[in-house]
Amino acid sequence: MDRILKRIKKERVLIIGIGNRLKGDDGVGSILAEKLKEKNKKENLLIIDAENMPENYIGIIRRFSPSLILIIDAIDFGSFSGDFRIFEIKEIKDTTFSTHNFSILLFKKLINKSDIYLLGIQPENLNLQEGLSYKVNLAIEKIIEKFKNFLS
Numbered sequence: 001m002d003r004i005l006k007r008i009k010k011e012r013v014l015i016i017g018i019g020n021r022l023k024g025d026d027g028v029g030s031i032l033a034e035k036l037k038e039k040n041k042k043e044n045l046l047i048i049d050a051e052n053m054p055e056n057y058i059g060i061i062r063r064f065s066p067s068l069i070l071i072i073d074a075i076d077f078g079s080f081s082g083d084f085r086i087f088e089i090k091e092i093k094d095t096t097f098s099t100h101n102f103s104i105l106l107f108k109k110l111i112n113k114s115d116i117y118l119l120g121i122q123p124e125n126l127n128l129q130e131g132l133s134y135k136v137n138l139a140i141e142k143i144i145e146k147f148k149n150f151l152s
Contacts, residue, residue, distance in 0.1 A: 001086050001146060004117055007068050008045055008150040014066035014114070015047045018054055018073040025081075025123030025136045029072040032121075032140050039144070039151045061111055068115045074136075075120030082135030084143060087118040119143070 007013060017033025020026045030049050037047040046064050050057050054071070061069070077085070121143075124133040132140070 001119075004068065004070060004086060005146065005150045008042065010044075011067045012044050012065060013046075014061055014064060014069045015045070016054055016057065016061075016069065016071050017047075017049050018052065018071060020052045022128060022130060024125035024127050024129050025121075025132050026074050026126050027130075028074045028121045028123065028132060028136050028140065031132065032072050032143060035140065035144060036147055036151065039148065041152045042150075045151070058111070066114050068117070069111065070117050070119055072119045072121070074123040074126070075118065077120055077122060079122045080135075081122055081124035081133060082139040083122040084139050085120055087120055089116045089118070 015036060017029035019028055019030035021030055030051050033047055033049040040047050048057055121139050124135055
């Protein structure tokens with residue numbers, strides 16, 4: 001993750017959070033993007049809370065023309081609740097990711113020239129309810145702490 005964070009200091013970077021806040025931990029990407037956006041003081045960093053429709057932001061993303069895109073989303077990668085890791089695009093299958101109906105490889109084709117990574121956060125609960133689980137909230141705090149030095 002540090003390798004990606006260092007790029008925020010010198011490149012045009014887009015962070016896009018994806019999630020449905022009405023489905024428990026599925027909202028983590030959206031909530032984290034909102035929190036990071038509040039702390040962002042960099043002009044070369046655009047942070048978008050796309051909720052569950054990242055395709056609605058293709059035009060904005062193309063105009064911003066980032067060299068790196070970091071997608072944040074709840075991903076079941078078989079780990080413990082609240083665990084998080086960075087996935088390279090080559091690790092993502094040509095199917096939809098998370099609980100959303102949008103293919104990351106199609107997203108890459110539409111954006112074209114950007115490096116795309118996925119910050120996946122292991123959910124605990126995807127039931128129909130508002131609010132995140134305790135462990136996923138802790139993950140948000142840890143991630144914000146990692147980002148803090150790179151947003152100002």
